[in-house]
Amino acid sequence: MGEAATANEFSILVVDDAPENTMLLSLILKDQGNVTTALSGREAIDIALATTPDLILLDIQMPDLDGYDVIQALKGEERTRNIPVIFVTGLSDEGDEEKGLELGAIDYITKPFKPAVVKARVRNHLRLRDYALQLEKLNEELERLATTDPLTSAFNRRYFMTKLQDELKRSRRYDRSSSVLMLDIDHFKSINDTYGHDVGDIVLIEMVKVLENEIREFDTLARLGGEEFAILLPETNETSAKVSAVRLLDAVRKITIDAGGKPLNFTVSIGCSEFDGDYDTVEAVLKSADLALYEAKHSGRDRVVT
Ligand code: GH3
Ligand code: MG
Ligand code: MG
Numbered sequence: 371m372g373e374a375a376t377a378n379e380f381s382i383l384v385v386d387d388a389p390e391n392t393m394l395l396s397l398i399l400k401d402q403g404n405v406t407t408a409l410s411g412r413e414a415i416d417i418a419l420a421t422t423p424d425l426i427l428l429d430i431q432m433p434d435l436d437g438y439d440v441i442q443a444l445k446g447e448e449r450t451r452n453i454p455v456i457f458v459t460g461l462s463d464e465g466d467e468e469k470g471l472e473l474g475a476i477d478y479i480t481k482p483f484k485p486a487v488v489k490a491r492v493r494n495h496l497r498l499r500d501y502a503l504q505l506e507k508l509n510e511e512l513e514r515l516a517t518t519d520p521l522t523s524a525f526n527r528r529y530f531m532t533k534l535q536d537e538l539k540r541s542r543r544y545d546r547s548s549s550v551l552m553l554d555i556d557h558f559k560s561i562n563d564t565y566g567h568d569v570g571d572i573v574l575i576e577m578v579k580v581l582e583n584e585i586r587e588f589d590t591l592a593r594l595g596g597e598e599f600a601i602l603l604p605e606t607n608e609t610s611a612k613v614s615a616v617r618l619l620d621a622v623r624k625i626t627i628d629a630g631g632k633p634l635n636f637t638v639s640i641g642c643s644e645f646d647g648d649y650d651t652v653e654a655v656l657k658s659a660d661l662a663l664y665e666a667k668h669s670g671r672d673r674v675v676t
C-alpha cells in the first residue's frame with residue numbers, strides 16, 4: 371500500500387439549507403480537505419454527480435428534497451453509490467437515526483454538535499475512504515494482471531477462453547453466429563535467430579499495437595502463447611470475418627521494425643472459423659480455427675484460410 375493521501379486531496383461536500391451551518395462546518399473542516407457547500411438537496415445531488423466528493427455531510431430537514439431523499443438518490447446512482455455520507459441533523463430521535471443508518475449513512479451526528487468531535491469523526495471516515503480507494507485501485511491492477519499478457523498487454527488465454535465461452539452461450543441462446551481468427555507469425559523462429567530475442571519481442575509488441583488499432587471495439591485480441599494470437603469477432607459471419615482477416619494481413623505487412631538499423635518486415639498466417647450454438651465446446655471452436663491456420667501455413671503462409 372502506498373502512502374495515505376494528504377488531507378488536502380480530499381473533497382468534502384457540506385449540505386444544509388441554513389447558510390450559517392454550512393459556513394460553520396466549512397470552517398471546522400477546512401484543514402481536512404476542499405470543502406464545497408450546497409444549500410438544497412437538489413443542488414447536493416447535482417454536485418455529487420458532477421464531482422463525486424470523498425465525503426458528504428448531509429442535513430436531514432430541508433425544504434423540497436430532504437436528507438433521506440438525497441441519500442436514496444445517491445445510493446441509486448452508480449457514480450455516487452459509494453460516497454460515504456454522514457448525517458448532521460437536528461433530528462435526535464432513535465428512529466430517525468436508525469432510518470439514516472439503514473439508508474446507508476456511515477455516521478449520524480446530532481446538532482448542536484461539538485466541533486472537535488465532528489472534526490475527529492470526519493478524519494476517521496476520510497482515512498477509511500482512503501483505504502477503500504487504494505483497495506479499489508489494487509483490485510483493478512490485480513484484474514489487469516490476471517487477464518493480460520505482460521509483454522504485449524494483449525489479453526491472455528484465460529481471458530480469451532472466458533470471452534469465447536460467453537459468446538458461445540449467447541450463440542446458443544440467440545441463435546447467432548460469431549467468428550474466431552487464429553493468427554500466427556510466419557517464420558518467427560528465424561526472426562529470433564537472425565536478429566535476436568529482443569527484436570522478436572518488439573515484433574510481438576508492435577504487431578499487437580497495429581492489430582488493436584484495426585479491430586473493432588467489441589472484438590477481443592488475445593495472445594494464446596508464443597507468437598500465436600486469437601481474435602474473437604462477435605456477431606460476425608465467415609464472409610465478414612475473412613474481410614477483416616485480409617485487412618489484418620495487410621496491416622501486418624506494412625509494419626516495419628528497426629532491427630539494429632535494418633528494416634525488418636514480417637507476415638502472419640490466419641485461420642478463420644465461424645461458429646454457432648451447435649459447437650459443443652470452446653475447445654472445438656478453437657480447434658476448427660486451428661485447422662484452418664494449419665492449412666494457411668501449409669499452403670504457403672501470409673494468407674487467410676476459412
Ligand atoms: P511458422 O511460420 O510455421 O509459424 O514458423 P515459426 O518459426 O513462426 O514457428 P515456431 O513454432 O517454429 O517458432 C516459434 C518461435 O517463437 C519459437 C520461440 O522461441 C519463439 N517465441 C515464443 N515466445 C516468444 C517471446 O515471447 N519472445 C520471442 N522473442 N520469441 C518467442
Ligand atoms: Mg435543515
Ligand atoms: Mg509461427
Ligand code: MG
Pocket residue numbers: 554555596597598
Ligand atoms: Mg506458433
